[in-house]
Amino acid sequence: MTVLRVALIGCGAIGTSVLELLKSDTALAVVAIVVPEEGVAAAQKAAPGAQVASRVPASGIDLVVETAGHAAIEEHVLPALARGTPCIVASVGALSAAGLAEKLEAAAVAGRTQVQLIAGAIGAIDALAAARIGGLDSVRYTGRKPPQAWKGTPAEQGRDLDALTQETVIFEGSAREAAKLYPKNANVAATVSLAGLGLDKTLVRLIADPAVAENVHTVEAEGAFGSFALTMRNKPLAANPKTSALTVYSAVRALRNRAAALAI
Numbered sequence: 001m002t003v004l005r006v007a008l009i010g011c012g013a014i015g016t017s018v019l020e021l022l023k024s025d026t027a028l029a030v031v032a033i034v035v036p037e038e039g040v041a042a043a044q045k046a047a048p049g050a051q052v053a054s055r056v057p058a059s060g061i062d063l064v065v066e067t068a069g070h071a072a073i074e075e076h077v078l079p080a081l082a083r084g085t086p087c088i089v090a091s092v093g094a095l096s097a098a099g100l101a102e103k104l105e106a107a108a109v110a111g112r113t114q115v116q117l118i119a120g121a122i123g124a125i126d127a128l129a130a131a132r133i134g135g136l137d138s139v140r141y142t143g144r145k146p147p148q149a150w151k152g153t154p155a156e157q158g159r160d161l162d163a164l165t166q167e168t169v170i171f172e173g174s175a176r177e178a179a180k181l182y183p184k185n186a187n188v189a190a191t192v193s194l195a196g197l198g199l200d201k202t203l204v205r206l207i208a209d210p211a212v213a214e215n216v217h218t219v220e221a222e223g224a225f226g227s228f229a230l231t232m233r234n235k236p237l238a239a240n241p242k243t244s245a246l247t248v249y250s251a252v253r254a255l256r257n258r259a260a261a262l263a264i
């Protein structure tokens with residue numbers, strides 16, 4: 001059996017869980033882990049079997065998976081694509097930056113390869129992207145998380161998240177603006193918009209809600225296909241309350257599909 005040699009970019013809440021799930025995988029081997037320079041020694045201790053570096057190795061890698069954050073796309077994904085290595089991306093919100101989607105496409109074309117944006121913490125991306133072909137009239141996305149998941153974000157400006165007693169809308173606007181302002185919380189807004197009506201026409205509401213324990217994502221879409229409303233109640237990862245566990249499974253699914261003879 002051919003074993004796909006994987007480089008994992010980012011070894012935080014998602015990355016460590018991906019590593020754990022792939023430990024006993026016979027078709028995929030994480031041979032390299034890419035973290036910021038100052039984290040190399042710590043990551044090497046956590047994953048003694050892999051090469052840990054601050055750059056994706058230029059050879060010996062069949063597949064790259066990004067679970068690091070928006071900055072990692074310019075820094076690591078673009079050069080890997082240009083070298084011809086296919087890349088799987090979790091930080092989809094990075095594509096809200098002007099010109100980045102075009103740069104990714106150009107790099108993939110130059111490397112004769114492909115960049116795959118995973119669905120991550122949201123579902124029905126297949127249905128939405130298919131519905132777009134018939135024509136969409138409206139797409140709305142609502143992201144609702146416990147107050148602590150909004151710590152360290154602009155949601156803290158002018159409010160004490162710990163003191164919230166009722167649901168509070170912290171953002172209302174376009175998916176482009178949401179993804180830019182909340183790079184660790186609104187990747188899903190970007191994914192829904194890229195599959196559907198685009199970054200500027202997708203209406204986004206972000207809510208801090210002390211009554212929920214999960215990350216609750218709702219998508220409502222209408223168009224020539226009909227309509228759907230989807231609500232996901234995702235359990236957050238213990239290591240990062242901003243991030244849903246489903247994101248890990250989505251990344252692992254994408255990786256396993258690359259190695260599988262039959263993909264679903």
Ligand SMILES: NC(=O)C1=CN([C@@H]2O[C@H](COP(=O)(O)OP(=O)(O)OC[C@H]3O[C@@H](n4cnc5c(N)ncnc54)[C@H](OP(=O)(O)O)[C@@H]3O)[C@@H](O)[C@H]2O)C=CC1
Nearest residue numbers: 010011012013014035039067068069091120121187240243
């Ligand atoms: N599509 C989706 O549904 C979702 C996407 N995401 C995306 O995934 C990202 C990671 O999430 P999560 O694992 O929870 O976050 P964590 O903060 O737990 O982990 C991020 C990891 O990436 C490393 N890192 C940061 N910047 C870089 C870089 N430029 N190059 C290499 N490594 C880097 C960090 O290192 P250090 O700690 O040393 O900084 C850390 O190890 C989020 O920032 C978000 O963009 C998250 C949730 C859902």
Ligand SMILES: O=C([O-])CC(=O)C(=O)O
Nearest residue numbers: 121185186187188243244
């Ligand atoms: O993991 C989640 O629930 C969603 C998330 O953080 C994001 O969209 O960036």
